[in-house]
Amino acid sequence: MTTLVFLPSGETGYRWIRTADRRVVDEGEGIPAPDPDGATIAVAPAEAVTLHWAELPSRSPAQATAAARLLVTEASAAPLAELHVVVGDEGNAERPIGVVGSAVMLGWLRMLAEAGIDPVAVIPAPMLLPRPDEGYVGTVLAGSAIIRGTTCGFADEAPMTALVTGDSAPVPIERADLEAALVGAAAAPSLDLRQGVFARRRRLALDWALIRRLAVLAGLILAVTLAISLVRIAKYSFGADMLATQADLVARSGLPRGETVTDATRQLDERLSRVRGPGLGFSATSAAIFAVVRAVPGSEVTALDFQPNGTVRLSVAVERESLATDLKTAFEAAGFTVQAGVFQAADGRVAGDLTLSTGGGA
Structure with missing residues (x-):
């Protein structure tokens, strides 16, 4: 259901016509009762809107409007900045152009808002009439007489109408044709003044069903993410426990058979210390000593005694x-603390004792 609200003009106040099921179902004067399930279209008085027709580019609405404004500048005495120019489409090469004062348009919308009406469109009254193939058609609509031609539309005022129509008198429109034209214009306006700065603002409607679905999906995503994290934590925990168990089993295998295990790591360290000896251990210390001796030509080891405290x-x-002095210096350079004994010559060689300690490492 669509309600056409005719704006006041002169001494004529609000009037309205309601269409449904492709016919006029009701009409009256004053402000119509609101119809929450239907659309409301405002109808601008014919004398307040100037209509033109011209061939305009159809690539984009912006290009068509810009071209229309250039045409209006040449045909209007009012400054272009004070005019609201819109372009429509009737499916022909020549497209309708509506021109109305911006202040007038703003006043209409404010007046309608005060009446509790927010129209989906504002149509000039002549654009409600069917476009004739030739000549002119006329009728009285909502108390106002209007004329429509192939490329014009205006209020029917006797002296001016004769000047425009000449010898072609306007043909009255049959009631059935008028109702069909009203239904068609209400369904698909060929020229709507609610464009540009006066376009109807779309109200943001919240789709609560969609919001609930999105909230459920977000909750499911969070739950799955949390479940993945928990599974990963449990996997790491089980893996750490398994590695700890395996390490404990390996440590137990390195201890003497039958030894009670209380702290496998500490007990392995103690056993390693006993096996390798004090300090750096026998093997590491001996290797370092023989490396130094090999580096000093003409020297040899005749005896080696590894002491329980790690000294040699x-x-x-x-x-x-x-060479005895060179050997002592070489041991010190290798990190040993050296205490030299008395060296004596015998059988063409010099022999003596050196006491070596690592002092924490070679």
Whole structure:
């Protein structure tokens, strides 16, 4: 159902016509009762809107409007900045152009808002009439006489109408044709003044069903994410426990059979210390000592005694006395603390003892 609300003109107040099922079902004067299920279209008085027709570019509404404003500038005495120019479409090469004062348009919308009406469109009254193939048609609609031609539309005023129509008198429109034209214009207006700055603002309607579905989906996503995190944490925890168990089993296998296990790591460290000896251990210390001796030509080890405290009593023989000093210096450079004994010459060689300690590491 669509309600056409005719704006006041002169001494004529509000009037309205209501259409439904492709016919006029009701009409009256004053402000119509609101119809929450139907649309409301405002009808502008014919004398307040100037109509033109011209061939305009159809690539975009902006291009068509810009071209229309240039045409209106040449045909209007009012400054272009004070005019509201819109372009319509009737399916022909020549497109209708509506021109109305911006202040007038603003006044109409404010007046309608005060009456509790927010129209979906504002149509000039002549654009409600059917477009004739030739000549002119006329009728009285909502108390106002209007004329429509193929490329014109205006209020029927006797002196002016004769000047425009000439010898072609307007043909009255039959009631059935008028109702069909009203229904068609209400369904698809060929020229709507609610464009540009006066376009109807769309109200944001919240789709609560969609919001609820999105909330459920968000909750499911969060739940799945949390479940994934919990599974990952449990997997890491089980893996850590398994590794700890395996490490404990390996540690137990390294301890003497029958030994009670209280702290496998500490017990393995103690056993390793006992096996390798104090300090750096026998193997590491011996390797370091023989490496130093090999690096000093003319020297040899005659005896090696690894003490329980990690020190080494080393008996060496060198070819000459100076090599004993070189050997001592080499051991110190390798990180050993050296205490030299008395070296004596015998059988063409110099022999003596060195006491070596690592002092924490070689």
